[in-house]
Amino acid sequence: MSSTTAGPRLRDVALRAGVSTGTVSNVLNHPQKVSESTISRVRDAIDELGFVRDANASALAAGRSRNVGLVAIDLSNSFFVDVARGAQQVARSAGLNLLVAGSEDDHAIQASYVDYFDEARAAGLLLAPMQDSEEQLRRFVEHRRPVVLLNYDSAATDRCCVVVDNEQVGYLTARHLIARGRRRILFASGDTRFQPVQLRRAGVHRAVEESAGVELIEAPSEGVDWEAGATVVRERLAAHPLDFDAVLGVTDLLAAGAIAVLQDNDVAVPGRVDVIGSDHNNAAWGGAVSLSTAEMRGLEIGETAMRLLLEEANDPAHRHRRVVLEPRLLLRASSPAPS
Amino acid sequence: MSSTTAGPRLRDVALRAGVSTGTVSNVLNHPQKVSESTISRVRDAIDELGFVRDANASALAAGRSRNVGLVAIDLSNSFFVDVARGAQQVARSAGLNLLVAGSEDDHAIQASYVDYFDEARAAGLLLAPMQDSEEQLRRFVEHRRPVVLLNYDSAATDRCCVVVDNEQVGYLTARHLIARGRRRILFASGDTRFQPVQLRRAGVHRAVEESAGVELIEAPSEGVDWEAGATVVRERLAAHPLDFDAVLGVTDLLAAGAIAVLQDNDVAVPGRVDVIGSDHNNAAWGGAVSLSTAEMRGLEIGETAMRLLLEEANDPAHRHRRVVLEPRLLLRASSPAPS
DNA sequence: CTGAAAGCGCTTACAG
DNA sequence: CTGAAAGCGCTTACAG
Numbered sequence: 001m002s003s004t005t006a007g008p009r010l011r012d013v014a015l016r017a018g019v020s021t022g023t024v025s026n027v028l029n030h031p032q033k034v035s036e037s038t039i040s041r042v043r044d045a046i047d048e049l050g051f052v053r054d055a056n057a058s059a060l061a062a063g064r065s066r067n068v069g070l071v072a073i074d075l076s077n078s079f080f081v082d083v084a085r086g087a088q089q090v091a092r093s094a095g096l097n098l099l100v101a102g103s104e105d106d107h108a109i110q111a112s113y114v115d116y117f118d119e120a121r122a123a124g125l126l127l128a129p130m131q132d133s134e135e136q137l138r139r140f141v142e143h144r145r146p147v148v149l150l151n152y153d154s155a156a157t158d159r160c161c162v163v164v165d166n167e168q169v170g171y172l173t174a175r176h177l178i179a180r181g182r183r184r185i186l187f188a189s190g191d192t193r194f195q196p197v198q199l200r201r202a203g204v205h206r207a208v209e210e211s212a213g214v215e216l217i218e219a220p221s222e223g224v225d226w227e228a229g230a231t232v233v234r235e236r237l238a239a240h241p242l243d244f245d246a247v248l249g250v251t252d253l254l255a256a257g258a259i260a261v262l263q264d265n266d267v268a269v270p271g272r273v274d275v276i277g278s279d280h281n282n283a284a285w286g287g288a289v290s291l292s293t294a295e296m297r298g299l300e301i302g303e304t305a306m307r308l309l310l311e312e313a314n315d316p317a318h319r320h321r322r323v324v325l326e327p328r329l330l331l332r333a334s335s336p337a338p339s
Numbered sequence: 340m341s342s343t344t345a346g347p348r349l350r351d352v353a354l355r356a357g358v359s360t361g362t363v364s365n366v367l368n369h370p371q372k373v374s375e376s377t378i379s380r381v382r383d384a385i386d387e388l389g390f391v392r393d394a395n396a397s398a399l400a401a402g403r404s405r406n407v408g409l410v411a412i413d414l415s416n417s418f419f420v421d422v423a424r425g426a427q428q429v430a431r432s433a434g435l436n437l438l439v440a441g442s443e444d445d446h447a448i449q450a451s452y453v454d455y456f457d458e459a460r461a462a463g464l465l466l467a468p469m470q471d472s473e474e475q476l477r478r479f480v481e482h483r484r485p486v487v488l489l490n491y492d493s494a495a496t497d498r499c500c501v502v503v504d505n506e507q508v509g510y511l512t513a514r515h516l517i518a519r520g521r522r523r524i525l526f527a528s529g530d531t532r533f534q535p536v537q538l539r540r541a542g543v544h545r546a547v548e549e550s551a552g553v554e555l556i557e558a559p560s561e562g563v564d565w566e567a568g569a570t571v572v573r574e575r576l577a578a579h580p581l582d583f584d585a586v587l588g589v590t591d592l593l594a595a596g597a598i599a600v601l602q603d604n605d606v607a608v609p610g611r612v613d614v615i616g617s618d619h620n621n622a623a624w625g626g627a628v629s630l631s632t633a634e635m636r637g638l639e640i641g642e643t644a645m646r647l648l649l650e651e652a653n654d655p656a657h658r659h660r661r662v663v664l665e666p667r668l669l670l671r672a673s674s675p676a677p678s
Numbered sequence: 679c680t681g682a683a684a685g686c687g688c689t690t691a692c693a694g
Numbered sequence: 695c696t697g698a699a700a701g702c703g704c705t706t707a708c709a710g
Contacts, residue, residue, distance in 0.1 A: 007482050009703060020681045025705055035679060050478060055458035056404065057703035059395040060686050075420045075439070078622065084414060084441065092448070097455050099438040100414070102423065109431070116436050119394035139389060143346050283417065285624035288672050333627050348687060359697045364689055374695060396687035399702050 008049040017045040028053060029062075059121055067097050068309065069117035070126040071110060072150075073194075075102035078282040079298045080128060083150060086302025087126055094310050096123060103130070111136045118143060124309040126150055126302075131193050146312040148305040151296075152195055153322070160308040162301050162323045166196040169294045169327045170203025173248055173276050176292075176329055178211050179338045182246035182274055186217045188232045188254040190224040197224060197250050200278055204248060217244055224250065226284065229257025237265055245273055246335070252277030252284035252293050259287045259334060274335040290332040297325045347388040356384040367392060368401075398460055406436050407648065408456035409465040410449060411489075412533075414441035417621040418637045419467060422489060425641025426465055433649055435462060442469070450475045457482060463648040465489055465641075470532050485651040487644040490635075491534055492661070499647040501640050501662045505535040508633045508666045509542025512587055512615050515631075515668055517550050518677045521585035521613055525556045527571045527593040529563040536563060539589050539617055556583055563589065565623065568596025576604055584612055585674070591616030591623035591632050598626045598673060613674040629671040636664045 014021045019038060026033045027042040034042075045051075059065040068091050072080035084100050091098040099117075103110035107130060114136050117125050124146040127137070134156070141147055141158055149161035177185055187204060190197045208216045219236060221228035229249055236244070247262070249255025255277035262269050269275050269289045277284060277293035285291060304323050312318045331337050353360045358377060365372045366381040373381075384390075398404035407430050411419035423439050430437040438461075442449035446469060453475050456464050463485040466476070473495070480486055480497055488500035516524055526543060529536045547555045558575060560567035568588055575583070586601070588594025594616035601608050608614050608628045616623060616632035624630060643662050651657045670676050 010705095011703080021703090022682080022705075023680060026680090029705075033679075038679080050481070052454070052457050052478065052482065054399065054460060054703050055455070056395040056398040056460055057686090058458075058705075060393065060399055060688080061703075061705040063686070063705090065395065075414070075423060076417065078415065078417075081414045081420070081441075085443065088441065088443070092451075097440070097452070099440060101436070101438060102420075102427065104424065104427070112431075113436070115391070116394070118391050119397075121393060121395055139391065142389070143391065282621050282625060285626075286621060286629050286671065288629050290625050290627050332625065349689095350687080360687090361689075361698080362696060365696090368689075372695075377695080393687050396702090397689075399704080400687075400689040402689090402702070 008051045010051070010053065012049055013042065013045045013051050016049060017042045063121075065121050065123055066095065067099055067117075067120065067122050068124045068126065068306070069113065069120075069122045070098055070100045071103055071113045071117070072100070072128045073103055073110075073130055074105050075100070076283050077279070079151075079280055079296045082296075082298025083126075083128070083302035083305070086299040087306040088302070090303050090306035090310070098306075105130070107132075114140055118145065124148070124313055126305050126309065128152065131195060146309050148309045148312075150301055150305055153199075157320060160305075160312065160320050160322065162305045162308065162325070164296050164301065164325050164327050166199035166327075167203040167206070169278055170200035170205075170250075171207045172203075172327060172329055173200075173278055173294055174204040174207035176331070176338075177246040177248060177274055177276060177335065178207065178214055180246070180274055180335060181338070183213060184215050184217065184244040185246045185248050186219060186233070186236060186244040186258075188229050188247060188249045188258060189218050189220050190228070190250045190254060191220060191222055194224070196279070200250050204250075221254070224254055226253045226257040229254030230261045231257070233258045233261040237261070242267060242272075247273060247275045249275070249277045251279050252281040252291055255291055255293070255334070256284035256287045259289050259291070263288055270333070270335050276335045280330065289334045292329070292331045292333070292335040295328045295330050297327065300325055347390045349390070349392065351388055352381065352384045352390050355388060356381045402460075404460050404462055405434065406438055406456075406459065406461050407463045407465065407645070408452065408461045409437055409439045410442055410452045410456070411439070411467045412442055412449075412469055413444050414439070415622050416618070418619055418635045421635075421637025422465075422467070422641035422644070425638040426645040427641070429642050429645035429649070437645075444469070446471075453479055457484065460484075463487070463652055465644050465648065467491065470534060485648050487648050487651075489640055489644055492538070496659060499644075499651065499659050499661065501644045501647065501664070503635050503640065503664050503666050505538035505666075506542040506545070508617050508635075509539035509544075509589070510546045511542075511666060511668055512539075512617055512633055513543040513546035515670070515677075516585045516587060516613055516615060516674065517546065517553055519585070519613055519674060520677070522552060523554045523556065523583040524585045524587050525558060525572070525575060525583040525597075527568050527586060527588045527597060528557050528559050529567070529589045529593060530559060530561055533563070535618070536589050543587060543589075560593070563593055565592045565596040565599075568593035569600045570596070572597045572600040576600070581606060581611075586612060586614045588614070588616045590618050591620040591630055594630055594632070594673070595623035595626045598628050598630070602627055609672070609674050615674045619669060628673045631668070631670045631672070631674040634667045634669050636666065639664055
């Protein structure tokens with residue numbers, strides 16, 4: 001499959017520097033145990049030979065690796081890219097590499113990456129899981145590898161999780177539409193595969209129930225993508241005369257699809273119908289009207305999750321916990337601030 | 340730093356199945372060498388014990404790993420996410436894991452990931468390099484590890500590269516504006532750090548030189564981000580009365596920043612000024628007017644690059660080559676198709 | 679501060 | 695088709 005290793009070994013470095021292999025290893029891993037002069041002799045030998053330590057051998061001998069995995073549902077959702085950036089910054093400052101894998105919304109791919117990071121003896125795993133991932137995680141956790149869940153609130157007490165308050169996302173977006181004076185909200189509520197979606201839906205219901213005179217027209221769909229949002233609006237318009245004054249998409253993609261169909265039907269956004277999304281996904285932002293949505297605080301989620309992971313890996317006194325970040329609205333053209 | 344391995348070893352599996360460790364290894368790696376009945380006995384033992392092979396030990400003993408690295412300048416540019424998806428699909432069908440790392444537009448980070456994949460004896464590397472990355476790559480290539488460059492046209496003959504014809508991107512976007520009847524193009528031409536940007540600029544110049552009566556107002560900037568695009572337009576408007584009828588951003592972010600400032604100044608887009616970007620980056624798509632741009636064919640770039648990498652790793656007759664994909668325009672609201 | 683030696687958990691010829 | 699043994703390239707006590 002691949003070429004074999006060709007370069008110099010650690011023992012070549014040792015020979016050249018006139019020391020033992022243990023000393024070279026100490027220069028690499030515990031320089032404080034080695035004298036200045038030896039260090040510089042070894043460093044010179046490393047440079048002269050172009051030595052590159054074999055990370056596999058190192059991890060095997062040391063019983064640990066310097067890698068942390070991040071497995072995200074879908075890298076084309078920019079939320080997860082924000083998470084990755086935050087996690088990477090913290091990981092690097094701790095001397096760890098962050099390796100990212102996208103599970104492409106597919107359980108089998110997610111499972112194979114979780115297993116991969118398990119096989120690779122990763123120092124830990126950040127996982128934004130799909131529904132029903134307990135099974136896949138069990139083995140990883142049993143192997144005493146730290147896991148932090150992202151954007152998924154788990155009942156499990158054997159790991160940390162970092163979430164945005166998705167119920168509040170639903171509540172805030174619906175409240176905003178109501179504050180804008182909207183009274184008949186077409187709710188593109190997606191499907192039940194994703195926990196964040198379920199929670200946002202609960203928040204939307206709470207906001208509507210609080211407000212007399214507001215009606216929610218719930219329109220579920222098979223997926224939560226652009227096409228599903230377009231279909232929801234298209235079918236509603238076909239079945240009824242225009243009978244709603246707002247669309248709330250439980251994802252940004254749903255909302256973007258809705259905007260496109262509204263515009264095709266010459267319905268002014270936001271003049272006649274407000275539209276708001278929910279998950280700050282810039283993959284949904286190519287539409288003719290810029291989309292209002294909720295900030296998901298991905299960067300902070302990534303940073304926080306990596307800190308928890310490091311704590312779990314290093315601090316015997318670590319206690320698992322659940323960190324909840326509050327969402328904020330991000331208002332743009334499709335549903336601006338109430339006047 | 341991390342917990343040590345706790346789970347069962349391959350020899351535990353062998354004991355339980357009543358075979359030697361070599362046979363267990365063969366079941367894992369070369370099942371065709373083992374009888375059906377032995378395979379199922381070993382598989383049962385693996386399941387019962389919850390055995391997970393140590394990938395580090397495996398890679399060390401076998402002299403190769405099943406990982407391919409992808410190091411991209413910036414994962415928040417959706418082009419690279421497309422590339423990753425394409426590469427992952429091909430990698431998985433070949434039994435390899437794709438591990439993604441973002442270099443955050445930082446030479447040091449890029450170097451550390453290239454070194455990491457070298458240390459990890461990755462089966463190969465896909466790299467979308469920043470300028471001046473030869474130095475960093477040299478060692479990797481010398482170690483006989485396959486590298487394929489993405490979106491970077493290298494003079495080096497010791498590796499493959501897959502690019503979109505960025506000169507043609509510049510040519511097509513400029514031609515489009517001219518076909519729209521635009522005659523004074525403010526060209527947000529960015530800086531010279533990135534080869535794709537340089538090439539697009541050359542294409543823009545070619546298109547303008549071909550067309551009599553078209554004037555290009557070149558406005559370079561320090562970066563190629565949203566803020567730089569906003570600044571370019573703001574400064575032009577401050578120095579002159581509105582004297583251009585189009586803005587061409589050498590990146591989508593530059594174009595998006597331009598749109599925002601134009602709108603702030605009540606300049607209609609595309610009524611008064613057309614705007615077009617160049618790199619299909621949905622991080623730039625949150626603006627009030629949807630952005631016309633060029634398709635960069637990221638998915639195909641990723642697929643093609645991974646295929647070349649596999650060929651280089653497996654086929655002794657592999658010859659390095661350069662694959663060029665042709666760009667296409669993606670026309671949206673900020674500069675629609677000519678009428 | 680330094681060196682000799684054992685061992686990490688696999689894979690791979692090789693002999694049977 | 696199966697087993698015994700050597701070895702992959704490091705790290706880590708341990709003794710000096």
